[in-house]
Amino acid sequence: MRIPCFLTRGATVVAAALASAQAAESLTARLTTDPTILSEAGELWGRLPFFNxxxxxxxxxxxxxxxxxxxxxxxxxxxxxxxxxxxxxxxxxxxxxxxxxxxxxxxxxxxxxxxxxxxxxxxxxxxxxxxxxxxxxxxxxxxxxxxxxxxxxxxxxxxxxxxxxxxxxxxxxxxxxxxxxxxxTTARVGEVSVAGKAVRLALIENDNDALFDQIAPAGDAPRPLWLMADVDGDNKFDSYAERFDARLPLALGGTTYELAIASDGASLTFTPTTKVPQTPGQRPAPRPATPRLPLLATGGLAPDFTALRPDGSTMKLSDLRGRVVVLDFWATWCGPCKASMPALDQLYRETKDQGVVVFGVCVSDKKSAFDAWQAKPGVATSYPLAFDPTGATAENGGSSVAESLARKHYNVSGIPTFYVLDREGRIAARYVGNTDESKQGLRDALLKLGIKL
Amino acid sequence: MLADYASLQPYNVHACPTNILIDASGKIVYRAAGWNEAALRVALAQLGIK
Known part of the structure; x- marks a missing residue:
């Protein structure tokens, strides 16, 4: 229940408002149907909520x-x-x-x-x-x-x-x-003259019955009846600031009006009122953008994690301590990841006898897709693969991308992302993407760690 | 998928996601390998997009 706030104000204010309401005249508008305004390519297509x-x-x-x-x-x-x-x-x-x-x-x-x-x-x-x-x-x-x-x-x-x-x-x-x-996909459109100025209008029902009833149907969430009014005269309807609830009083040109609408929407009468006008909608403030965190610094210890091996066993990163590790965060759906795999596998074959291990951790993916990859790999590889069980899809129990170990512990914002870890588990190098720079960088990092190529 | 990936190479796509912002004249004004919402919003704002 909306309590009109003039009830709480002084009598003088009420009297003044009444005088003002009496001074203003009723306004009328004739509205015609516009069958294209809410259709594809129409002015309001995609700009308003709808109810199917x-x-x-x-x-x-x-x-x-x-x-x-x-x-x-x-x-x-x-x-x-x-x-x-x-x-x-x-x-x-x-x-x-x-x-x-x-x-x-x-x-x-x-x-x-x-x-x-x-x-x-x-x-x-x-x-x-x-x-x-x-x-x-x-x-x-x-x-x-x-x-x-x-x-x-x-x-x-x-x-x-x-x-x-x-x-x-x-x-x-x-x-x-x-x-x-x-x-x-139709609205009733027209104009109303307010203090000599024409204000464009569009009346929109949401019950999909072509009736512009002002009595909201019963229910917890009755569908809105909107009056778009081009208050600022820029010949555009602002989806928020110029969208009014046609069932509530609205302010137009300094006067507050209540609407009486014919059930076919063809005519609209604005009657001055002392009631409190509605506040039109506000464009929602954009959610603050999440800043991208840089990849983990070289020299730091690589955070430990546990991932699932294809046979159901678990594998910890720290199990690989003592070996040089090329950590590859990838996904079965990621084209650049797959494109990077042949060279990565070649690098592994060249260096595994020197204690290098490439560890491919599948992130932001479905477990079923990872399992299917074992049966029929998109790219054949010989290095160990594992699945991030915290990674991202509803199928895996609804954890979020933010919770994936790649994002949460390694600040991964795109894949493939590679981390080279030294024998003590410290970060020696890291690269994003299947670029020439990252391919060369991985080789250079291994050379620096004493690996012969 | 690999074939799809090949078709993206004119755009130099080497990571998922790659975001490329093209202005009204068809010029690439922003690109990022990996999701960078803050930078993308800045680039959109520079094009006058609220």
Missing amino acids: DPVALTSKPPAVVTKAPVAQGTLLFGAIKLGNGPRSVHLLAIDQPASVTADNCFLYVDANQNGDLTDDGDGKWPKARLQGVRDKAYTSFQAFPVLRASYGSPAGETAHAAYSVMLNYTIMRREDGHVLIYRR
């Missing part, structure tokens, strides 16, 4: 369907409702083949509302793309149909408007799962 709603799909055709398309696969029917008038329901059907590719799934929207799903277009989704990889692969289809938002009551239509929505159909590759969701 699911479309229930059934294989049973609704009674109102007079003609269904000839299906190549399974026809699934659904409907979305825009407005509260007699023509607010829009039928649609998806033709989903057993094995989906980017161009054999079809969408039929009964845009002309005659019950015939075959006379509204060719059924092609405007956008289709394969996303994700392997077991998480999915095909995603998008369409932006412009439909009729119908207003009035079931008995009669009092108004209608062109209203676009974004349909997004996702088919999972592996699990035979599919889901159709949609959201509004």
Whole structure:
């Protein structure tokens, strides 16, 4: 419950505010639909939060369907409702083949509302793309149909408007799962004249029903109803400072107004009020950037750690004391790491008889990927490999990148990172990346430690 | 993956991640081998990105 703070102020202030409210006049604005403003390439695309709603799909055709398309696969029917008038329901059907590719799934929207799903277009989704990889692969289809938002009551239509929505159909590759969701991509736009100055407006609902109800639906988190107002007149809507809750009083040109909005959003009345205006949103302060820590200094003792060997046993870095160690932090998904491996393996073969060991510690990776590497290495190597069990993926128990031993103890910010350790476990050299400099540097460091190359 | 890596070589990518910031004229104005958020933010700010 928001307590108006004028209740706590002195009577004089209240009287002054009332006088000011009475002096100001009500303002009105006529708003028209803009079906592109929230669509791709629209002014507000990607700049505001949104709320998707699911479309229930059934294989049973609704009674109102007079003609269904000839299906190549399974026809699934659904409907979305825009407005509260007699023509607010829009039928649609998806033709989903057993094995989906980017161009054999079809969408039929009964845009002309005659019950015939075959006379509204060719059924092609405007956008289709394969996303994700392997077991998480999915095909995603998008369409932006412009439909009729119908207003009035079931008995009669009092108004209608062109209203676009974004349909997004996702088919999972592996699990035979599919889901159709949609959201509004239309806003009501117009201007209001405040003290002789035109202020651009955009009214945006988030229930995806084309209704601009000012009574928030019940629930813990009712969806917002926004009024964007170009208060500073720069012809751009600031996503934060110029986004208002249309259900609360707002200040415009020095006067506070309450809004009365027609349910179709076509008209907007600003009535002066003595209530306390809302504070518009603030652009969130950027999280302070984490400074990059330098790699550990040469001469210092290399921090000890325990990593998992492919056979499940553990291996401690300190177990290698007495030998010269080339520590390689790598990952199975890291191209530069893999590109560095043949030369690293060559270096190991050349020097292992002199007590040099290359120790490849797989970090920020999935244990399953590391295990798969043992069965089928991306690059064949002969030096010992181990896995950082603290490293980074949800699959490994949800530890974070920050907790990975490479990051936490060795300040690794990119891989491959190499550390050369002397026989006492002190850091002799370190390099980031598979560069000529690092390749030469590793050799030079070994030479300095008395290794013959 | 190695093939993908080869295709990145015009950009001199030798570590993961490598961040390259290209300005509106197509010029590379920042690059870093390894994640360096503070430096990337400074480079973005120099391009007038808030």
